[in-house]
Amino acid sequence: MGRFLKALVMTLLIMEITAIVDLTAVWTLLSELHAPQTIVNIALAISVVGLAVLAFVVYRRAMRAEHRLESETEVVPHDMPPMPAIGAGINAVGPITPRSILPPPPGSPRPRHAR
Numbered sequence: 001m002g003r004f005l006k007a008l009v010m011t012l013l014i015m016e017i018t019a020i021v022d023l024t025a026v027w028t029l030l031s032e033l034h035a036p037q038t039i040v041n042i043a044l045a046i047s048v049v050g051l052a053v054l055a056f057v058v059y060r061r062a063m064r065a066e067h068r069l070e071s072e073t074e075v076v077p078h079d080m081p082p083m084p085a086i087g088a089g090i091n092a093v094g095p096i097t098p099r100s101i102l103p104p105p106p107g108s109p110r111p112r113h114a115r
């Protein structure tokens with residue numbers, strides 16, 4: 001499926017949920033306030049215009065995301081050094097130092113933990 005269709009489907013799904021919630025909330029609020037039907041219709045029309053603007057913004061962001069996802073196809077320049085393999089001896093702090101798995105020698109203070 002092309003970039004255009006993927007972005008369009010994502011936008012339509014998001015905007016369908018948003019439109020249902022928004023238009024229901026506007027209608028319910030104005031109906032509870034006993035607003036005349038013309039006011040309710042005008043408010044719904046304004047909400048639809050706002051939803052159309054929001055749909056345009058969501059579509060543009062979806063296209064940008066699809067373009068970025070499409071361009072992340074493991075393109076590595078020749079002058080870039082290779083990344084070390086996972087578990088190659090380097091962690092977030094620095095080189096890994098081996099730790100003893102033996103129990104502490106007798107007579108050493110026991111670690112204190114909060115109980």
